[in-house]
Amino acid sequence: MNETNAKPATIAAQALGWIDGETRSIVAPIHTSTTYIRDPDNQYRTGRIYARDNNPTFDQAEAVLTALEGGHASLLFASGMAAATAVFQALAPGDHVLAPKVMYWSLRNWLMNFATHWGLQVEFLDMADPDAVQRAIRPGATKLVWIETPANPLWTITDIAATCAIAHAAGAAVAVDSTVATPVLSRPLALGADIVMHAATKYLNGHSDVIAGTLTTREASPLWARIKTIRAQLGGILGPFEAWLLTRGMRTLFVRVRASCAGAQAIAEHFARHPAIEEVLYPGLPGFAGHAVAQRQMTGGFGGMLSIRVRGGAGDESGERPAIATAAGVALWKRATSLGGVESLIEHRASIEGPGTPAPANLLRLSVGIEDPGDLIADLEQALAKQ
Numbered sequence: 078m079n080e081t082n083a084k085p086a087t088i089a090a091q092a093l094g095w096i097d098g099e100t101r102s103i104v105a106p107i108h109t110s111t112t113y114i115r116d117p118d119n120q121y122r123t124g125r126i127y128a129r130d131n132n133p134t135f136d137q138a139e140a141v142l143t144a145l146e147g148g149h150a151s152l153l154f155a156s157g158m159a160a161a162t163a164v165f166q167a168l169a170p171g172d173h174v175l176a177p178k179v180m181y182w183s184l185r186n187w188l189m190n191f192a193t194h195w196g197l198q199v200e201f202l203d204m205a206d207p208d209a210v211q212r213a214i215r216p217g218a219t220k221l222v223w224i225e226t227p228a229n230p231l232w233t234i235t236d237i238a239a240t241c242a243i244a245h246a247a248g249a250a251v252a253v254d255s256t257v258a259t260p261v262l263s264r265p266l267a268l269g270a271d272i273v274m275h276a277a278t279k280y281l282n283g284h285s286d287v288i289a290g291t292l293t294t295r296e297a298s299p300l301w302a303r304i305k306t307i308r309a310q311l312g313g314i315l316g317p318f319e320a321w322l323l324t325r326g327m328r329t330l331f332v333r334v335r336a337s338c339a340g341a342q343a344i345a346e347h348f349a350r351h352p353a354i355e356e357v358l359y360p361g362l363p364g365f366a367g368h369a370v371a372q373r374q375m376t377g378g379f380g381g382m383l384s385i386r387v388r389g390g391a392g393d394e395s396g397e398r399p400a401i402a403t404a405a406g407v408a409l410w411k412r413a414t415s416l417g418g419v420e421s422l423i424e425h426r427a428s429i430e431g432p433g434t435p436a437p438a439n440l441l442r443l444s445v446g447i448e449d450p451g452d453l454i455a456d457l458e459q460a461l462a463k464q
């Protein structure tokens with residue numbers, strides 16, 4: 078038994094057990110140098126030349142993530158958006174890509190308004206329906222299928238294995254935004270995906286103090302080689318301090334995600350039968366549309382994210398007013414965007430997404446942290462009681 082054949086929770090806690098070769102410290106140093114000395118005979122034997130190409134502080138975080146995802150290699154990026162857009166930028170003008178109608182809002186915006194100007198043919202569809210994917214895919218022309226599961230802000234579940242089978246038969250690669258599932262609950266590469274993306278800003282770092290993104294590939298491929306070049310040349314790299322914080326954050330990934338899942342499950346079950354709540358959207362509820370698929374492809378829980386739809390009243394059937402007022406009336410939950418931190422967040426999602434959002438007017442998105450679930454339930458109860 079050593080760190081590389083240990084269970085994922087052990088790998089994360091010990092960050093692969095790396096010991097610094099110079100000082101024997103169990104926590105790696107932060108390398109701030111932008112450049113490296115050239116050998117007198119004009120060689121660069123360490124393989125390091127300049128820190129835009131790679132920085133030694135990235136190595137441990139990338140290695141831990143590669144181990145957790147069961148992949149071939151990983152890359153850190155300056156943000157989740159930098160990581161996600163690098164995948165699309167590695168395609169060629171004219172390439173056809175499939176993306177979900179329900180997905181992380183900023184990336185959907187970029188695909189609609191920017192990627193299309195670059196010549197990508199982006200088609201949005203119901204990714205949760207494999208028949209819709211089968212109908213839309215164009216063998217030879219479709220180069221990438223983008224999946225997000227569970228997907229913001231309705232927590233729509235996509236069957237990764239079924240979608241990969243369809244995509245691969247047509248010659249398309251599959252990338253999965255697994256930010257919400259985390260490597261604790263889902264391993265998309267084992268289900269056939271080619272690339273996994275994380276907004277490491279969220280659960281991987283977990284403390285709402287780093288913006289970062291990651292990509293992990295199942296194998297060395299021409300697509301991966303182009304992505305590596307894009308990071309080095311466009312320069313969307315992480316700072317060394319942020320990379321170091323990310324390694325530290327991942328050490329507690331498993332305990333944090335398990336606590337968030339338990340809290341989210343308890344909160345979802347509590348409000349599923351609540352007179353002030355019209356609907357609870359959470360993959361862990363047996364009545365949820367994607368529950369059976371989630372049960373198959375997620376292990377150990379259904380994630381820390383859920384949404385509640387506040388019931389409207391006379392004169393406001395949409396429920397928008399009581400939803401916004403509920404978010405205004407909480408004390409422990411923090412009214413803020415983002416997710417995946419140790420502190421619980423609440424957000425009226427339609428307000429931030431604007432026109433065209435799939436979020437109903439009465440939807441509140443909840444990111445469940447690691448606080449006592451009873452406290453979180455009581456806080457929501459008192460806010461709802463004021464409506």
Ligand SMILES: *Cc1c(COP(=O)(O)O)cnc(C)c1O
Pocket residue numbers: 156157158159161181184225229254256257276277278279288289290416
């Ligand atoms: C936050 C988020 C992103 C973008 O990550 P940033 O680090 O904010 O750029 C992408 N996908 C999902 C699911 C996210 O939650």
